[in-house]
Amino acid sequence: MIAAMMTAANLGARVTGWGFVVFTVGSICWSIVGLTSDQTNLVATNAFLTLVNGVGIWRWLGRQRAYEDGGQSAISASCRSAAPTLFTATGVAGMAVVDVQGADLGQAVEALIECATGHVSYVVIASGGVGGIDETLRAVPHDWIEFHSDRLCVQVEEKAFLRLPELSAGNWPARAPYRQELHA
The missing domain is CATH 2.30.30.240 (PRC-barrel domain)
Known part of the structure; x- marks a missing residue:
């Protein structure tokens, strides 16, 4: 539920990315439960969710975070310069x-x-x-x-x-x- 709120709130790349980290922890835990209780469907479903969550982590904590950081650095630099102030x-x-x-x-x-x-x-x-x-x-x-x-x-x-x-x-x-x- 915490991960769902973090991703649904759309509070920026870092919060969304960490939401996917929380999702990943959950899907790994459910995979362990499936393995220890011989629930193949639970293992398969959560293995796939772990893969999807990995893509979310890469997108939001990797690529999108880099884009946001680049935009923020341009905004900060323009605020300190004599050039017109920028925003993304x-x-x-x-x-x-x-x-x-x-x-x-x-x-x-x-x-x-x-x-x-x-x-x-x-x-x-x-x-x-x-x-x-x-x-x-x-x-x-x-x-x-x-x-x-x-x-x-x-x-x-x-x-x-x-x-x-x-x-x-x-x-x-x-x-x-x-x-x-x-x-x-």
């Missing part, structure tokens, strides 16, 4: 979002990138609700957003943010709304 594109999801006065608006769900330019078109922001239940999604155009390494700041007050149209699941716009459309 995958780091947008889950970033805190505040309005121009610092009031909490919610969290970023996804950034949509224009293929032709490689620039952010808009960011989908979730507000309200608890744990994804009863939350409201809105598309915020890139020119309303100031990007920081630890949060996004929407350059309007909360009232203007709340006037943005709500998005329905699976039906996001093909392009960001423009300012004149939003103020009409």
Whole structure:
């Protein structure tokens, strides 16, 4: 149960990877129980689960952890340099979002990138609700957003943010709304 919570919580590569380590310990223990009690099916099932868990350990404590560490090192280096501050594109999801006065608006769900330019078109922001239940999604155009390494700041007050149209699941716009459309 602990391993399931560690992997389901999606708290980063290290936590997920250690969740697979806990799963591996469990599957090895169950294999031992199967061997000592002559339960071939229990041994076979848990031998396979040990293999699957090994792949999870390799992916999350090896490869994915290295990617996260590389991204974090670039963020740290850019914060110490005179260059513009960087953040990872995958780091947008889950970033805190505040309005121009610092009031909490919610969290970023996804950034949509224009293929032709490689620039952010808009960011989908979730507000309200608890744990994804009863939350409201809105598309915020890139020119309303100031990007920081630890949060996004929407350059309007909360009232203007709340006037943005709500998005329905699976039906996001093909392009960001423009300012004149939003103020009409």
